Amino acid sequence: MGHVIVVGNEKGGAGKSTLSVHIAVACAISGLKVAALDLDRRQRTFERYFENRARWSATHETELPTPDFFYLSKATAERRVDAEAEETEATRTLIAAMRDSHDIVLVDAPGADTPASRAAHACADTLVSPLNDSFIDFDLLAEIDPVTGEVGKPSVYAEMVWEARKQKAASRGKPIDWVLMRNRLSPLDAKNKRRVGDALSALAQRIGFRVAPGLSERVIYREMFTAGLTLLDLTDEGAAATFTLSHVAARQELRDLILALKLPPLGE
Amino acid sequence: MGHVIVVGNEKGGAGKSTLSVHIAVACAISGLKVAALDLDRRQRTFERYFENRARWSATHETELPTPDFFYLSKATAERRVDAEAEETEATRTLIAAMRDSHDIVLVDAPGADTPASRAAHACADTLVSPLNDSFIDFDLLAEIDPVTGEVGKPSVYAEMVWEARKQKAASRGKPIDWVLMRNRLSPLDAKNKRRVGDALSALAQRIGFRVAPGLSERVIYREMFTAGLTLLDLTDEGAAATFTLSHVAARQELRDLILALKLPPLGE
Numbered sequence: 418m419g420h421v422i423v424v425g426n427e428k429g430g431a432g433k434s435t436l437s438v439h440i441a442v443a444c445a446i447s448g449l450k451v452a453a454l455d456l457d458r459r460q461r462t463f464e465r466y467f468e469n470r471a472r473w474s475a476t477h478e479t480e481l482p483t484p485d486f487f488y489l490s491k492a493t494a495e496r497r498v499d500a501e502a503e504e505t506e507a508t509r510t511l512i513a514a515m516r517d518s519h520d521i522v523l524v525d526a527p528g529a530d531t532p533a534s535r536a537a538h539a540c541a542d543t544l545v546s547p548l549n550d551s552f553i554d555f556d557l558l559a560e561i562d563p564v565t566g567e568v569g570k571p572s573v574y575a576e577m578v579w580e581a582r583k584q585k586a587a588s589r590g591k592p593i594d595w596v597l598m599r600n601r602l603s604p605l606d607a608k609n610k611r612r613v614g615d616a617l618s619a620l621a622q623r624i625g626f627r628v629a630p631g632l633s634e635r636v637i638y639r640e641m642f643t644a645g646l647t648l649l650d651l652t653d654e655g656a657a658a659t660f661t662l663s664h665v666a667a668r669q670e671l672r673d674l675i676l677a678l679k680l681p682p683l684g685e
Numbered sequence: 686m687g688h689v690i691v692v693g694n695e696k697g698g699a700g701k702s703t704l705s706v707h708i709a710v711a712c713a714i715s716g717l718k719v720a721a722l723d724l725d726r727r728q729r730t731f732e733r734y735f736e737n738r739a740r741w742s743a744t745h746e747t748e749l750p751t752p753d754f755f756y757l758s759k760a761t762a763e764r765r766v767d768a769e770a771e772e773t774e775a776t777r778t779l780i781a782a783m784r785d786s787h788d789i790v791l792v793d794a795p796g797a798d799t800p801a802s803r804a805a806h807a808c809a810d811t812l813v814s815p816l817n818d819s820f821i822d823f824d825l826l827a828e829i830d831p832v833t834g835e836v837g838k839p840s841v842y843a844e845m846v847w848e849a850r851k852q853k854a855a856s857r858g859k860p861i862d863w864v865l866m867r868n869r870l871s872p873l874d875a876k877n878k879r880r881v882g883d884a885l886s887a888l889a890q891r892i893g894f895r896v897a898p899g900l901s902e903r904v905i906y907r908e909m910f911t912a913g914l915t916l917l918d919l920t921d922e923g924a925a926a927t928f929t930l931s932h933v934a935a936r937q938e939l940r941d942l943i944l945a946l947k948l949p950p951l952g953e
């Protein structure tokens with residue numbers, strides 16, 4: 418029975434697809450069978466990264482560890498409520514099938530509130546939510562008092578996860594391990610970083626997530642998109658010249674992140 | 686007859702709301718009557734920034750230049766095609782009303798493909814699209830050959846703008862001035878920055894946009910969200926202590942960006 422990881426955050430550009438790609442490659446490199454689902458049918462960033470990877474593999478006659486992609490069929494019902502129910506059901510069925518045949522199921526959720534995204538969240542064993550170091554991103558989790566810094570009322574995405582947890586509990590699934598991960602961290606802006614960090618610690622207790630070590634802003638996490646490669650694919654033999662201090666630090670960040678996810682198939 | 690600015694990019698987190706807030710404040714500070722519309726009904730970042738601003742104004746008994754917000758009513762039709770037509774029509778009607786009563790209409794589009802977003806794009810006089818310095822963001826404009834760097838087939842967002850331009854032409858509106866603006870630029874990553882820059886110049890010719898000076902990654906563009914303030918509100922008298930080299934550079938960036946938009950009401 419595969420372990421379901423949903424990479425979710427309704428906030429656009431938080432780093433969901435970037436994270437999905439790197440987690441998928443890390444798991445595939447460890448020898449796990451990874452089933453992948455890209456719920457953003459317009460952008461398809463997650464799929465596109467691996468389409469580029471397949472093309473690179475072909476032109477370089479190299480095998481690169483890659484997940485198996487699955488595809489959600491579009492709803493056909495005419496009435497809105499029927500189309501939503503159709504999409505919800507199709508998502509559950511597909512994820513269940515992916516679980517039966519793979520060690521890891523990785524779902525890249527869209528930066529929007531859709532029935533498929535909600536259904537996927539309700540199937541998650543691990544929910545990983547990247548977050549920019551910004552109160553603009555934080556605002557989708559909870560309100561915050563500008564003067565006292567006190568965390569207030571939960572906001573739209575926290576409510577979506579709350580709903581997903583209720584649904585998972587109702588279907589007797591194990592509790593969702595909600596992991597928040599700061600992304601695109603800059604070595605500068607110490608004051609803003611500390612304020613966001615404090616707000617996250619305060620909120621973690623209240624709405625039930627844990628904060629994992631995050632990823633810094635590094636060009637290496639995005640500059641190889643057109644080739645479909647990640648830094649995990651750069652090996653000493655093949656690309657010794659490209660290794661810099663930043664790459665070594667990036668490898669460590671990714672390693673720490675994967676460990677922090679405590680994924681059962683990786684025996685953590 | 687007001688000038689309609691749509692801040693659009695289907696790619697999440699490109700910087701639409703951040704840009705919308707700063708353009709709105711810049712125009713309001715210049716004395717223009719600004720009408721604002723936030724099409725992201727879940728996140729409402731644009732609205733939230735000004736809700737925070739209103740609260741700050743109240744507690745500090747200060748008037749801060751602020752746009753007038755308008756709200757799109759939700760579609761009620763049961764069938765999907767009917768709800769989409771309803772949303773499209775409501776958007777057009779609302780933007781027309783905003784144009785009649787204000788100098789500037791500013792629409793913050795969502796990071797998703799919605800009927801309201803498409804309708805707003807088709808009403809734009811100026812379409813401003815921020816873009817992260819990344820081939821992941823670029824992928825929504827066009828494909829790119831990883832080896833030759835050659836720009837290929839236009840992608841989902843370029844097609845959306847193409848459709849909007851056809852609709853505007855059909856309704857005898859003046860052509861949409863499509864301005865692309867790089868956002869969150871880092872002083873590092875010279876090679877990736879150059880490659881993205883070259884791809885943008887090549888694409889600009891083909892799909893008809895111009896590239897304006899962009900914004901660097903600066904904490905000042907986001908750290909005052911909870912107070913609803915922008916660096917444009919920091920004046921020498923009130924906040925001399927906060928002025929740093931970065932703030933002066935940020936002011937210059939914003940000024941250059943607004944000038945580059947060549948907005949008729951600003952007499953450019």
Ligand SMILES: Nc1ncnc2c1ncn2[C@@H]1O[C@H](COP(=O)(O)OP(=O)(O)OP(=O)(O)O)[C@@H](O)[C@H]1O
Pocket residue numbers: 428429430431432433434435436457460462526527528600601602632633634635636638639696697698796817818819820821822
């Ligand atoms: N740690 C990082 N370092 C550098 N660039 C990053 C990092 N994380 C994300 N990015 C860049 O930030 C942008 C947004 O990332 P990404 O597309 O992964 O976010 P997303 O949450 O999937 O967005 P969407 O809501 O549109 O699906 C992309 O241009 C990506 O290349």
Ligand SMILES: Nc1ncnc2c1ncn2[C@@H]1O[C@H](COP(=O)(O)OP(=O)(O)OP(=O)(O)O)[C@@H](O)[C@H]1O
Pocket residue numbers: 428429430528549550551552553554696697698699700701702703704725728730794795796797868869870900901902903904906907
């Ligand atoms: N120039 C910048 N410097 C620093 N931070 C920025 C800059 N532009 C945007 N950000 C930050 O990047 C994140 C995404 O920005 P923003 O919310 O404005 O994007 P968006 O395109 O409106 O996203 P969405 O698709 O979710 O509507 C936010 O955390 C914001 O604070």
Ligand SMILES: [Mg+2]
Pocket residue numbers: 433434435457460462463526527528
């Ligand atoms: Mg994505």
Ligand SMILES: [Mg+2]
Pocket residue numbers: 701702703725728730731794795796
């Ligand atoms: Mg936004």
